[in-house]
Amino acid sequence: MEKTDFTTSIEVDNSPKEVYEAINNVCDWWSEQIEGPTDQLNKEWFYHYKDIHLCKMKVIALEPGKRVVWEVMENSFNFIKDPAEWVGNRLIFEIQKQGNKTKLTFTQEGLTSFYECYDICQEAWTNYIQNSLYKLITIGKGEPNPKEEEDGYNKELADKWKLG
Template sequence: MKNQDFTTTILVNKTPKQAFDAINNVRDWWSEEIEGSTDKLNAEFKYHFQDVHRCKMKITELVPNKKVVWLVEENHFSFTKDQNEWVGTKIIFEISKKDGKTEIHFTHQGLVPAYECYKICQDAWTQYIQESLKNLIEIGKGKTNGKEKPQTENERKLSSGKN
């Protein structure tokens, strides 16, 4: 059976170290609504966006300039029946050199099309990785969520109750 985990890849004109440092600077590409350390092995951090999405991550792998893995320990979506859709899944960033550039291969292992949240999560991760993280790496400024401020179209709809 074909692997159905969500993946997306970006290529940047920066070093693997610059990519690794940006990935671990979660507040500057995902959200200012992050509590806890995001750059130490076994550290845990929490994310929330209003009451739409809350989760707790544990950093389970941190290989300098090569790999970052987060384990989703807790999750809540206001828009799904099953609150465990992300629990136990892994968010993986693999960094490598390719054609003189740095490639970041992002996988949300366990985020599959059968999940109720899949379409919204796919759209959000795509925007956060392909736009915000890429911009942070390349120009030093991501498109992060401000405090209680939606970034993606789906976040705007969900925060206004238009689902």
């Protein structure tokens, strides 16, 4: 089996600028449980979903209307043998004007079928990009994970990764 990165895409009637702004509004399409700036170059931010997934990202590229890239600095899944599978992966959002449409291509560079989390992760990203982010862009309201109670996750690990 060939090792490939996970990719999914959508097309919308909105402008590249609107798509770019929606991507950077991570709390409105991925999760309301985000701490730190998601729209500032070289800044880190923290995401968690209950005790299932904790992740520290760094914004490594911001090209308005064209591209957003995050690098996974730390990661923990509670449902696989190697909880740090994503560490070093890059999450890439590429925006292209195509006629009167705008195409957004999302790639998780490093998320391959060799990962134990692949099936769950590809299903989740497909939903976040093709459903939640698509709705945020087209109708102004995404479907992010809701904010949760503070006792719903691994606080010790989260505190270790928190932003200074």
